[in-house]
Structures are given as structure tokens and as C-alpha cells.
Amino acid sequence: MTVRIANAAGFWGDYPDATERLLASGAEFDYLQLEYLAEVTMGVLDRLRDRDPEKGYATDFIEYVVANNLAELVDRDVRVVTNAGGLNPASCAARVREHADEQGVDATVATVTGDDLTGRLEALHADHGLEPFDGETPYAAVASDVVTAAAYLGAFPVAAALDTGVDVVITGRVVDPALALGPLIHEYGWDRSNHDRLAAGTVAGHLIECGTQVTGGNSTRRWEAIDYRDVGYPIVAVDSDGEMRLTKPDNTGGEVSRATVAQQLVYEIGDPRAYLTPDVAADFTAPKITEVNDDTVAIAGCAGDAPPDSYKVSVHFENGYRIAGNMLYSRPDALAKAKHAASVIRSRIDDRGLTVRDTRAEFVGHDAAHGPAAPDRDDHNEVLLRFAARGPDRDDLRRLATEFAPLSLAGPPSVTGLTDSGRPRPRPIIDVWPTLVPKSAVEPAVTGDA
């Protein structure tokens, strides 16, 4: 027996027709998982929920995946597991039920919640003394500006939701690999002490959670040889002993190789000997990756240890505003002109007495990607000045926004680009303050139709 799990979304913004393409590919799979919640996405969801209390979930899941594919998914007995619920799993589940009714599909839904700690944060701090997980900012400095706080739940509540027999499981914040490990716990009955198996499911989930990034996308190895049209989304088949094979549908673009899988294994990790989730401390130095045949890779030997006794919690808080404006300068001396323009903007900030906490001038085409790691050169045909600033005062950043366009008449020559966009607008910064909360203080919950 094996359990086949496909991924059709690596973030909110991924191809909306990925599910259609997977279903039409002829590939067989038992579970479809869709991952929508990057750290930066939580701030977006909060703003959406502010405007409409029925929102706060990843609407792409409803508008594309559910609207266009629910009937076929249910018909083919493919069960769906997604964190599209975001800050509002109940509302997301209600939309699924509405679509099921409209389409005449008999689909059942369960939600996994308990991750939302926003209303309990003060009490948790009083009881446990919340400490920063990254950096040194104390809780007191962010407390009054908190907008949301969510614990990264593990895979067991996802498995419990599947145990109720529903077709669709919608979670709030869970660790990304839980979207694959949950189905495996459900299917194989792996228990909490079976650390090597839980590590295998965590590796499987980590490898497919970013979708096409494991099937050729973003691979820095021989990228010129990769066909980026219709890159196939990944399917991982995991056996009860934790061995797995990762592949993609036939006749799709992309590549599955030792190289593409290895790059995804090291993506966004810390100490590889202990990739921590609420379920396991997975040892990423254990898995052996071997190429089986074209576009199929086997992963074996996964191992893990007991998990930590706390949940990671992302506390999102308002931290002022930021703004960025652009001006394009051409040769000769494009970089020198752009640098001069940036210095004019800085002096105008001083002259007008604008409250701006930090500024940053980057020169697109020269150093915007790599900063100090970019090579020195001065022969650019053109350079885009990107001038960014942040500060506590929205009105002062609006005033700063008026400082770009006048440079097209009053600044260094050979400048253009004003027709591309108007005055930039300040955007609120929804910052993140990661912390840890004891597991005993969090109660995951499953609410479902069954």
C-alpha cells in the first residue's frame, strides 16, 4: 500500500488552474493539498478581514479550486487538505458548503482550529512570560499593536479531521508539512512516539509544500535546460514504512531529479539535524535521495526525534508604514545619476522635517538583489532607482511620495518612467514577532459535518 499526495498550490498567488491541470494530467492521487499561508500572507488576510468579517481566508481556494473542481475531486475520491482557512476557517468552510449546494455535490467539510491565540495573548503572557524567538524585542514593545497571533499546529488534528470521514479539511495556521503528514497519520495510524515515520511524513510534506519548486522551478542547476511551460505539480507516494517516491505527471514541464529534491529539502530550514514541528524533530541529514528513473526520485532513511514541548506562535503587529518609489535613469553614468537623485530625496526629507525612521536606496540592475554582495561596475545602460522608507507617520510618508515626480524636471538628466505608476502609497507594515507557547496552553479543535 502507498498513499499518494499531490500539491496544487505553493503559496497564495500560485497558478489558479493548477488543480485542473493535475486532474486532467491522468496522474492518480489520493489526497490534494494546497498551501496558502506564507508569513507575509497573514498580514494581508488581517487587512481583508478588517474590511469584511466574512473574509480572512485564501479566496483563491474558493474561487478557483472549489468553484471549478469540487465535483470532480469528490467524484474521484480525492480528499482535500488545505490551510486556506487562514484567519477564518469557519467562513472558508461555509463557502465550500455553499458551492457544494449550488453544484449539487455531496461534499463534507471539517475545520481545524485552536491556532488563533489573539484574544488570549495577554493571559498567555501573564502565565508564561512570552519571549522573542528571533531577535531581542520584548513582548511589551509589541503588545499594544497586536493584530493576530496564531500557533503553528501539528499534523495530529489534521489526521483527526480526516478520521471523521470528510472530503475537505480546512485549517488555520498549521506547520506546512502537516498538510501531508496529517493524511499519512490518518491512513497508517502512526502514533506520536513513532518519530522516524513522523519524520518521513514531515519530509514528504516539506518537499511538496512549495509545489513546483520541487519539480524544477527555481532550480539553479542547469536552469537553461528546464521547460518552464506547464511545470508539473508534485505527487509524493509514501509507504507505511516511510519510504517515498516523488514524481510529477507525465508530459509536463519541469524536472524531478536529485538536484531539484535536494534544493527543496534545504529550503527555509535552520539546523538540518532538527527541523522542528509540533510532531517531531526531523533529521534532514538522514534522508537518502536517489534517482529511480526520469522524473522520479526515491527518498529513504528518514529519522526523527521527540518534538519540542511548545508551539511556535507568530504574533503579527502593526509597526508603522512603508513606501517605495521608482525612477529610471539611462546612460551615460546611469548609476551615478540614480545615486545623486537618492541623495536629493534624502536632503528633502531633512529640509521638510519629515518623520521617517529608515530609508533605503537600491539601484535595480546594479545591487537591488544582492546589496553588498553585488559586483562593482558602472557600465549599466540603465538603472532603476528604488527608494524605500518606513516610519510611524502615514501623512509624512504621503508627503515623501510627492518627492519622486519633481525629479523628472528638477533632477539629473535622462530620467523616465513616470507613466508606469502614479505617486506611491504608504502601506501599513504588519510585522511578525515569533514566540513560543507551551503545548499545554493550546487546544486544537476539529469541527466538522460528520
Added chain:
Amino acid sequence: MRDDDSDASPERAVRVEEIAYGRSGDKANTFNVGIIAESEAAYRRLDRQLTAARVADLFDGFVDGTVTRYRLPNLSGFNFVATEALDGGGQRSLRYDSQGKTYAAAVLRLELPPMSVDTADE
């Protein structure tokens, strides 16, 4: 995995990208760069020459915290973790690449000197 060392010839300078590939990403204000060697010979050379100090030096001015290197012998690879390194991270950062997505490419462009020179004083 190739085991010939033609691409890692110790007597000549190489760019990391000639003997390895990699990927980078973020977690809050931390970024990581995973680098995977093309061969065992390349892995040994990178182990000697692509140190945490070398990567910290490359990003001098971008990293306020520390750079730590971890080995992944199963991949013939390394993971470099840089803390306090993204100007506040995804939402707050003023950098265009606020998530460090392109940083692996900068590491891959690093030039490693000939091993004979590099190890002369060891």
C-alpha cells in the same frame, strides 16, 4: 553523484556555481542558503573553502546577527543560516528582495582560490 574531481580541480580557482547549486529563503528576519555539491570532491573542497566566515564576509552590511554553517553529508551539502539579516523580514524590510530569495545566487558566484594557495599555510 559523480565522483570524478575534474570539476573541482584543486589547482585552479573556481566559482562555487561550477561545482555546486543551491537555494535560499527566509524565516522572519533570518535567511538561509542551502548549497549542494556536484561531487564528493566538490563537497570536500567547499567544506574547506566555503566557510561561514566567507559567506558572512560576502553579506557584510546585510547581516546584523551571525552566520552559522551546518553540514548535510547525505546531500553533500551545507546550510548557511544568517540571523538578523533581512532588515526586519518580509513585511518590514525595505529591501526589494525582502525574503532573501536571490541570495543563493550571490553565494554561487563566489570565487574559490586554488586549493594550493588556500591551504599553503595549513
